[in-house]
Amino acid sequence: MCRPRVFVVDDEYMLADILAEHLREKGIDAQAFQGPCEVLRERLHPPPHLLVSDVKLQPFTGIELATRLRERSPNCRILLFSGDPEANHLLRPACFAGSDFKLLFGPILLSELVAQILHLIEGIL
Secondary structure (H helix, E strand, O other), X not given: OOOOEEEEEOOOHHHHHHHHHHHHXXXXXXXXXXXXXXXXXXXXXXXXXXXXXXXXOOOOOHHHHHHHHHHHOOOOXXXXXXXXXXXXXXXXXXXHOOOOOEEEEOOOOHHHHHHHHHHHHOOOO
16 A cells, blocks of 8 residues: 655745644655646656635746646646635636635634645545
8 A cells, every 4th residue: 555645836945845844653655746747747657636825926826727637637636725715816716617626715723734635645545
C-alpha cells in the first residue's frame, strides 16, 4: 500500500512547508510548493491524491491550478483555502463548470486544515 500523496501550495512558502511537515508526521507523502508553475513542472507519476492550495497565487490562481492539475490527474481531489473572504467570487466560475472543489475561508487554524485534509484523503487508498 502506498502513502497518500499531497501537494501543498502557498505563495508564502513557509506556510506550505509547515503544513507539509505536519502531514508527513502523519505518514502522508506531502510536498510543499511556492507557486502554481512549480506544481505543473512536477513529475505527476504517481499523481497526487490531493491538491491543497491557496486561492490567491501568481501568475494564476489556485483555482486555475486546480483545473489544470485535474486535466492531468482527473482523480486528484482539491482543497482550496484563503484568508480573504472576498476570494469566494473567484470560485464561482469553477462551480458553474461543475467542479467539486472544497473551499475553506480563513482565518483557518492549522489543526482545522489538517483535519479537512485527513477527511479528504480518507478511503483514497
